[in-house]
Amino acid sequence: MNAHDTAVFGATALSEREIEKLSLPTSLAEGLPGRTYYDPSFYELERKHVFAAGWTGIGFASDVPNVGDVVPVSVADYELILVRAKSGEVKCYHNICRHRGMKLVKGKGNVKTIRCSYHCWTYGLEGNLLATPSIAGVNESQAEGFDLSQLSLVEVRIGQYLDVIFANIDGKAKSLDEFLKPVRERLEPIYDFTILKPTPDGTGRGSRDFAVNWKIVVEGGIEDYHLPFVHKAFDHSKDYSSEIGGSVYSGFSSRRSLVDAQKRYATKVADGNELPFFPSMVETGIAQTVILFVFPATIITCTPNYMSLSLQLPRGPELTHYTSKTYFIGDSATSDAFAKLREENTIYWKQVLDEDDGPWRQVQAMARNREEIGLPSRFSPHWEVALHNFQKTVAEKTSSVS
Ligand code: FES
Ligand SMILES: [Fe+2]
Structure with a gap:
């Protein structure tokens, strides 16, 4: 939202009056105001309280039929990965490398591991960090006290109905x-x-x-x-x-x-x-x-x-x-x-x-x-x-x- 928008359109969230008008019987009710369709700060409310807080359909299980199939999903600016893990289950992770935050998966594919293109940290299909090449010097891939088991991909809570994979990003629904x-x-x-x-x-x-x-x-x-x-x-x-x-x-x-x-x-x-x-x-x-x-x-x-x-x-x-x-x-x-x-x-x-x-x-x-x-x-x-x-x-x- 730019300064002009703020000055002209004022507050983002619905006002009490707007909610009152929307709550009238259908023939009398007034619909959502215009700003709810473009205002970045209203979108921000929706991102958190609608898309992350609820169960949002994000993809289809049949799009990742085989072990190792991966597909990136972008929903309300949350960047996620759907993966068919070795167990045969579909898993969902935030599409973010645990090192410096690079986006990991950029396109649909079939992989044995998920490898970051920046410094080559490599994750298993279960999200576990497997390798950190040269982290401690040339060809020194293990640094003392550096615990890989603490650096798995961040998993997102999902479930399936019909072919839809639903995600509850905040994990609280x-x-x-x-x-x-x-x-x-x-x-x-x-x-x-x-x-x-x-x-x-x-x-x-x-x-x-x-x-x-x-x-x-x-x-x-x-x-x-x-x-x-x-x-x-x-x-x-x-x-x-x-x-x-x-x-x-x-x-x-x-x-x-x-x-x-x-x-x-x-x-x-x-x-x-x-x-x-x-x-x-x-x-x-x-x-x-x-x-x-x-x-x-x-x-x-x-x-x-x-x-x-x-x-x-x-x-x-x-x-x-x-x-x-x-x-x-x-x-x-x-x-x-x-x-x-x-x-x-x-x-x-x-x-x-x-x-x-x-x-x-x-x-x-x-x-x-x-x-x-x-x-x-x-x-x-x-x-x-x-x-x-x-x-x-x-x-x-x-x-x-x-
Ligand atoms: S950001 Fe992924 S390995 Fe460095
Ligand atoms: Fe139509």
């Missing part, structure tokens, strides 16, 4: 199982996740940066209101409900006939081939979609024929890295016979995000003007109850701190 209980109770009676698989050919994968605050990406997906106005392929869902799971999730669900669902989710192609439905859809004849935005920024999209997991990883107040993976049912994930359908589905979702990018950028650009003239945003009481709940959760987490 309640257990992941407890946190995700309402999510599992909502989804698992409807969707049999055991029959899903990732694709072997890179279809169903999307990764890109959006030059907007992370909340704009989340808010852009959490309502169906904009669909027919922004997306060529979509219409409004007639049978639509908000999904509210307190501070754990916000989202929405919709129901359609099986035929309508095939159109909506691009799961049938011209040659007549079609993606299989979850068995519960065929039994009931009702195609259900449930999309839960697990706070802060992990989206579990369950459609009648597949599931997508997407993570919105902040990289500063006005940049968000989006990454997602889609998992299809049984053979439809792996067989060549479904390759075209998987590809079309991937293109379809890419196009949807292309269409979202323009409005999101404009909303981001207007945030400063909105703050300057004190213009609050508002909510549709039909479509945006979940969006409202999401914003209330942001407010709760960032203002319950001194």
